[in-house]
Amino acid sequence: MSENQIQSIGTTPATKTLTARCYCKAVHFTLAVPLSSIPLKVHLCHCSICRYTHGTLCIFHAPLPSGVSPSFIAPSSLSSSLTAYRHAKASSTRYFCSTCSCHIGDVGVDDDEWVISASIFDANKDDVPAVWDIQTHVNTASAPGGGLYEWLPRVNGKEMKVWNPRDGAENAAIKTTTPGREVGIDGEEVLRAQCHCGGVSFTISRPKAAMLEEKAYEPWLSPVDPRKWPACLDACDDCRLQTGVHAIGWACIAESCIAPKVPGDLQLGGASKTFKSSEDVWRSFCGTCGASVMAYFNYGGARRQENGERLLNIAAGILRAPEGVLAEEWLTWRTGRVAWAESGMRYDAGLTEGLSEGMAEWGRENHGEAWGFNIG
Numbered sequence: 001m002s003e004n005q006i007q008s009i010g011t012t013p014a015t016k017t018l019t020a021r022c023y024c025k026a027v028h029f030t031l032a033v034p035l036s037s038i039p040l041k042v043h044l045c046h047c048s049i050c051r052y053t054h055g056t057l058c059i060f061h062a063p064l065p066s067g068v069s070p071s072f073i074a075p076s077s078l079s080s081s082l083t084a085y086r087h088a089k090a091s092s093t094r095y096f097c098s099t100c101s102c103h104i105g106d107v108g109v110d111d112d113e114w115v116i117s118a119s120i121f122d123a124n125k126d127d128v129p130a131v132w133d134i135q136t137h138v139n140t141a142s143a144p145g146g147g148l149y150e151w152l153p154r155v156n157g158k159e160m161k162v163w164n165p166r167d168g169a170e171n172a173a174i175k176t177t178t179p180g181r182e183v184g185i186d187g188e189e190v191l192r193a194q195c196h197c198g199g200v201s202f203t204i205s206r207p208k209a210a211m212l213e214e215k216a217y218e219p220w221l222s223p224v225d226p227r228k229w230p231a232c233l234d235a236c237d238d239c240r241l242q243t244g245v246h247a248i249g250w251a252c253i254a255e256s257c258i259a260p261k262v263p264g265d266l267q268l269g270g271a272s273k274t275f276k277s278s279e280d281v282w283r284s285f286c287g288t289c290g291a292s293v294m295a296y297f298n299y300g301g302a303r304r305q306e307n308g309e310r311l312l313n314i315a316a317g318i319l320r321a322p323e324g325v326l327a328e329e330w331l332t333w334r335t336g337r338v339a340w341a342e343s344g345m346r347y348d349a350g351l352t353e354g355l356s357e358g359m360a361e362w363g364r365e366n367h368g369e370a371w372g373f374n375i376g
Helices: 048-054 170-174 209-213 215-220 237-243 341-347 349-367
Strands: 015-021 028-034 040-045 059-063 082-085 092-097 103-108 114-117 132-138 161-163 189-194 201-204 229-234 248-254 272-278 281-286 292-297 311-315 331-333
Touching (some): 237 272, 341 349
Antiparallel strands (some): 015 028, 040 059, 082 092, 103 114, 229 248, 248 311, 272 281
């Protein structure tokens, strides 16, 4: 019986098998989901905990029916392939691939119930009827200054719902404490980037005066305000399977404007781990909480200056900008197009179309146009 076949034996409820894999394939599992529960309802959580543990602007999670949990396919296993992370006040344990950092979901501390990432089931992306129903933005109050929820008002023509805990509720504490402004050793303002556990932390400075005068650096800077860095939303398959999220926001920063200095393999020390996802791509993440941290997309040297300096992609979900999640005092977001939208369309056309349209609408409403500039 194939993995995607519907199974029904005797009086046992009919189920559908869903199959997931991370980017490096060290994590491989199936879910046997009752047909009565499909499509699984997906929510996008924008809370600071999810952003800082994933490095993304939000996460895509679906609660599984009671009693349904991953069945790992050898040699993959929960104990050998995944790292568990649970902070002091957590009601669940988060699991991510120990090799590539792909988050697969959370399991409740008290009830052992799973909430699973909806972003890693390539084997089921073309299933009819669809396995997933993206419905709701949650904890948007924990994303001050705007976030991906403003870029995705609807999916497949259906308005997204928005849910936040009521004031005074136990989980209302999930709201973010506004980060303070920081200055570097030269007295100039810097932007902090830090994962949830604090195992990876560094600062970003504004483009240097010399960069503004050199033509070679022009594609590395915001075309709207050269005191800012360009940023984009990326829906490529590799990033999706490495984060466990449909799309990641990247801030593109010249490495000389990052402190401490970034090593060639991106391993900043502390809890930082790295892996080479392809011949031209290095990625780093926190080995403790699983947050994606940065990547270098070499692409034949296209993102390297003659002096050797690299343009690095920093995961926008770990930025601690006082003005809000999108760090708009530091970044110019490219809203005219989603990077690698063709990959996103193959995995989830409705979601990718919704993001593309929503980002463009947001750009026009907030900045007068949807910028479609190239980066690097």
